[in-house]
Amino acid sequence: MDNRALFGMYFPGNSLIHRLDPRLKMVACFWFVVLVFFAHGWASNLLLIVLLLAVIRLSRVVFAKYWAGVRGLMGVILFTALIQALFSSGGTVYWQWGIMAVTSAGLVQAVLLMLRFFLIITGSTVITVTTTPLELADAIAALLKPLKVLHLPVNQLAMMLSIALRFVPTIMNEVTMIMNAQRARGVDFNSGSLLKRAKHLVPVLIPLFVAAFKRAEELAVAMEARGYDPNQPRTKYRQLHWQRRDSLALAVLVFVTLAFIGLRIWE
Amino acid sequence: MVEPAVEYAGLGFAYGADRWALRELSTTIPAGQLTALIGHTGSGKSTLMELTDGLLLPTSGTVTVFGQQITAATKKKELAPLRKKVGFVFQFPEHQLFADSVLADVMFGPQNLGANPTSAKEAATAALTRLGLPAALFDRSPFELSGGQQRRVALAGVLAMNPQLLILDEPTAGLDPTGQAELLSLITELKAQGLTIIMITHQMEQVARLADTVRVLDGGQLVFAGTPADLFAQPDLLAAHHLTPPAAVTFAKQLDWAAADPQPLTAATLAAQLAKQLKGGTGNG
Numbered sequence A: 001m002d003n004r005a006l007f008g009m010y011f012p013g014n015s016l017i018h019r020l021d022p023r024l025k026m027v028a029c030f031w032f033v034v035l036v037f038f039a040h041g042w043a044s045n046l047l048l049i050v051l052l053l054a055v056i057r058l059s060r061v062v063f064a065k066y067w068a069g070v071r072g073l074m075g076v077i078l079f080t081a082l083i084q085a086l087f088s089s090g091g092t093v094y095w096q097w098g099i100m101a102v103t104s105a106g107l108v109q110a111v112l113l114m115l116r117f118f119l120i121i122t123g124s125t126v127i128t129v130t131t132t133p134l135e136l137a138d139a140i141a142a143l144l145k146p147l148k149v150l151h152l153p154v155n156q157l158a159m160m161l162s163i164a165l166r167f168v169p170t171i172m173n174e175v176t177m178i179m180n181a182q183r184a185r186g187v188d189f190n191s192g193s194l195l196k197r198a199k200h201l202v203p204v205l206i207p208l209f210v211a212a213f214k215r216a217e218e219l220a221v222a223m224e225a226r227g228y229d230p231n232q233p234r235t236k237y238r239q240l241h242w243q244r245r246d247s248l249a250l251a252v253l254v255f256v257t258l259a260f261i262g263l264r265i266w267e
Numbered sequence B: 001m002v003e004p005a006v007e008y009a010g011l012g013f014a015y016g017a018d019r020w021a022l023r024e025l026s027t028t029i030p031a032g033q034l035t036a037l038i039g040h041t042g043s044g045k046s047t048l049m050e051l052t053d054g055l056l057l058p059t060s061g062t063v064t065v066f067g068q069q070i071t072a073a074t075k076k077k078e079l080a081p082l083r084k085k086v087g088f089v090f091q092f093p094e095h096q097l098f099a100d101s102v103l104a105d106v107m108f109g110p111q112n113l114g115a116n117p118t119s120a121k122e123a124a125t126a127a128l129t130r131l132g133l134p135a136a137l138f139d140r141s142p143f144e145l146s147g148g149q150q151r152r153v154a155l156a157g158v159l160a161m162n163p164q165l166l167i168l169d170e171p172t173a174g175l176d177p178t179g180q181a182e183l184l185s186l187i188t189e190l191k192a193q194g195l196t197i198i199m200i201t202h203q204m205e206q207v208a209r210l211a212d213t214v215r216v217l218d219g220g221q222l223v224f225a226g227t228p229a230d231l232f233a234q235p236d237l238l239a240a241h242h243l244t245p246p247a248a249v250t251f252a253k254q255l256d257w258a259a260a261d262p263q264p265l266t267a268a269t270l271a272a273q274l275a276k277q278l279k280g281g282t283g284n285g
């Protein structure tokens, strides 16, 4: 079992996007989300769509991967858009019933909202699809570093993050195993009232916690036995190196941002 | 011919789109006997057993357990009677303990099958006694027991459901030698009481000592079905499937002891035969 099975996301590859520095990818993704929130007109949205499509193209990942991310949240997206469409006012009224009304402004709003969802979800999917969880953890740790001046235990946080990542697949495996064992003892997880189903979680969660605590203790002992000191500065095996392509990507991002601001003023 | 407890016919199973764990597997498991299921790691043993307990449904082919047929189209609801007949003891079964007391944990299975508290308690007490757990431990938390005791409680939790077929996935893994020996003699007793048992194991000594028949898997396919004696008489077959014969077999072979009849499979028979020969003074080794 590897992390891929859990996140179900990472798509191995060697494209330009895969090779970009994960720190840059994270910052860029965050920046992209900010831009999405500032995009109100068609032109600025179109710019973001083009940017996203270009990145998707460059990542050489099958489109189905991205679509899978959106599909999972389709229910929420459609529901929110429906509310937006029914309860906004302004423009031509097409249909009215009580406080509900379908208006031209409402429809525009709903479409924009859906677009925003698509952009944000797909934008973040680019990261999870092209970056291994380990790289992501390294990037988060690196980006947190400046917070050291605020006396935040950055090293410890980074260690916690990488341990958590390491054990998520193990624990997922364990859940499957315990659930199977309890199913073999006659538990039917898929039927019964809500209360009954909640009750069925007890024979899964208790063994899971027992195992997790035991494992935590063992790991702590093993780490201390090998001289781990949380307060010492740590060197890293995997180093992140800023490359020319990263500077290039950053420049592209700056240009897109400038264009975006230009479009916003023009709109 | 003994009536089969389980029959696999053209059985195939794939985890997800093209990850076949089992292919075209056909064999039977005789009732009232102990069948050892062996094979290299990843050969599909656990998968086959999960199919036998209806925890997985076949991708192709059928599994027939005591007359009940399971196919890809079997509904989840139809599996309840199957679970009553099959008891599955997973690898490291102590990981499934959760209740506040030993007794409550063992009662969990029977209660899930619809037994009322009184009869569940009876079944639980009987199972715990059968496994030789002292009554003083019944009200203790299962987490306060030793590893070997925990494993017995977990085993009791399955036996209390009164299965006709007992599946054991590497039952002695992680136990100390005494605990292993105790568990193995328990298994022998259970077999003597008429239970059909399928045991997954990596230890050929156990196969030699306990098994009536053996099934060998490799790469998701059945590569041998027969008696332990037949299997261990074929060193090439063993080597081809990454299996090592029991020490007694290797030893007898190193003695170039063709005269030994029957071929000794366990250290005990080997010692007895050697002693006899040495006393008789006709050894050729």
Ligand SMILES: Nc1ncnc2c1ncn2[C@@H]1O[C@H](COP(=O)(O)OP(=O)(O)OP(=O)(O)O)[C@@H](O)[C@H]1O
Pocket: B015, B019, B020, B021, B039, B040, B041, B042, B043, B044, B045, B046, B047, B048
């Ligand atoms: N949940 C799963 N998802 C995907 N593949 C799996 C899963 N479980 C098992 N497999 C694969 O199916 C094959 C058979 O696995 P199985 O667990 O049945 O082997 P095994 O014979 O029990 O091995 P072991 O002796 O190590 O317990 C292996 O190649 C394994 O990688």
Ligand SMILES: [Mg+2]
Pocket: B045, B046, B047
């Ligand atoms: Mg296994």
